[in-house]
Amino acid sequence: MIKVVLLGAGNVAQHLIKAFEESPSIELLQVCARTTNEIESLLSKTKITTDIQALVAADVYIIAVSDKAIEEVSNQLSTKNALVVHTSGSVGMDALSSHARVGVFYPLQTFSKHLKVDFSTVPICLEAHTNEDLELLKRLADSISQSVHFINSEQRKALHVAAVFVCNFVNHLYQQGEAICKENNLDFALLKPLIQETAHKILELSPAEAQTGPAKRNDIKTIENHLQFITDIRQREIYTLMTQSIIDYGKKL
C-alpha cells in the first residue's frame, strides 16, 4: 500500500480522490484543503483537514492546487523526508524546492466538476530526481492508470502548450460554433455529431489525413462567401487566421 496525503480540493484533486479511493493499492490517508465542502461527499470526514500543520506521515504528498498556489502550499508543508509532488503541467519542480525529494504527477486530461473521468485511460506524466522516486511514482500512477509516462520538464511544458491547443482552444471553437448557431436560431445540438466524429477520426487518421473543408481544398469562393457571412469581428479574425494556417500547412506537407 502506498500511503498518500493529498493537498487541494479543486477539479484535479476531486478526480484524484475518487481514483485513489477506488484503488486497492493506495491508502489515501488524508486530504487537506482550505475549503472542504466540495470534497466531503468523496471520503470519510475524519480524513479531511484544513490544517496543513496537522498532517499525518505518508509516502507521497500530492499538491493538487492551482499553479499560483503550489509554491506557497509547498513551503507550508513539512514532511519527514517524504516525496512531495505537484500535478501541474506548467510549473517546474523548483516550486517544491523546500523539500529534498520532489517530483511531478501530471494527469494529462481536462477535468470538470460533476463529470466522471475514466482515470485508467488518462496519461499520467511523471518526473522526479531519483530512480527510486520515479519508481514510487510509477507504482502510484500504475494503480490508477494504464498510460504512465516518464516526461522531462521541457517535454511537459510542450505537452501543456499542445494541450491548450487541442483542448482549451478547441473548446473555444465549440463556443464560437454555438454562438453562430444562436444568432441564426439553430440548435447547437445539430453540430454535436460532427464534433464527436471530428475527435473520433483522429483515433484512426493523422490530422493531415483527417483535414477537410474549404481551406484544405483552397476553395476561395466558399471562403469569401463565409467571410461575407460572418459579421462578428473576432470570428472573422479567427476564420482568417485558421484558414491561412490550413492553406500554408497544406503547402508544407
Next chain:
Amino acid sequence: MIKVVLLGAGNVAQHLIKAFEESPSIELLQVCARTTNEIESLLSKTKITTDIQALVAADVYIIAVSDKAIEEVSNQLSTKNALVVHTSGSVGMDALSSHARVGVFYPLQTFSKHLKVDFSTVPICLEAHTNEDLELLKRLADSISQSVHFINSEQRKALHVAAVFVCNFVNHLYQQGEAICKENNLDFALLKPLIQETAHKILELSPAEAQTGPAKRNDIKTIENHLQFITDIRQREIYTLMTQSIIDYGKKL
C-alpha cells in the same frame, strides 16, 4: 420505395451509397460519375455509369459532387420533372435552376474515405420549394437518419460556417498539437484521451461550462510562459488570438 439516382463518387457520394444500399426503403437505381473505380466495390457494376445522358428515370436525383461542379452537373442532367437536389452546405438552390423541382439534402458530417460513419446519427438538413418535395426528401432522409431537419438557405449557410469552426479549424488545432509533440519527441497519442474527453464533455456541458485552461483563468504568468516557449510564428498568432478571444468571451458572459 423511393427511386434514387446519385451523381458523384467522392467522400459524400460514397457514404451515401453505403447508407442507401443498406436501407430497405430506398432503391438506388444508378450512380453516375466521371471516374468510377472508387465506387465499384460499393454496388453492382450494372448500376454504375459514366454517361450522364444515359440515366434511368427516378424520383430523386442527388448531385453529390464538389461545390464548384454542382451547377455544371445540374445543367448536363436531364430528368422528366423529377426532384433534383445537391448535398452541399454552402451552395444555394439557384445552382440547380435548370430544373423545375429542386432542393437540398445536406448531411452535416465530416466524411473521410475508408472511415465508416453511422448515418443514423448524422443530421440531414433539407430544403425545397414545395411541401410535397420537402415530404419526399423527408421520407428519403428518415430512411437513413434519425436526425432530419428543415433548414432554410440562410440557416444552412450559418451551419456550414459553424461546421468549419467546430470541425475543420478544430482538426487544424489537432495538427498544431501534433506538430508541437513532434518537435519535442513526444508521441501525439498522449493527447488523444484529452481530445476525446474535450469533445465528449460538450455532450454534457455547454462550451462556457466546459472551458478550462490559462486563458479562462486569466493566468497571465502561464500565458507568458507559453508564448516564450512557442517559437513557430503561426502557432504564436493562433495562441495569442485564441487566448484573447477566450478572455474577452469570459467578460461577456
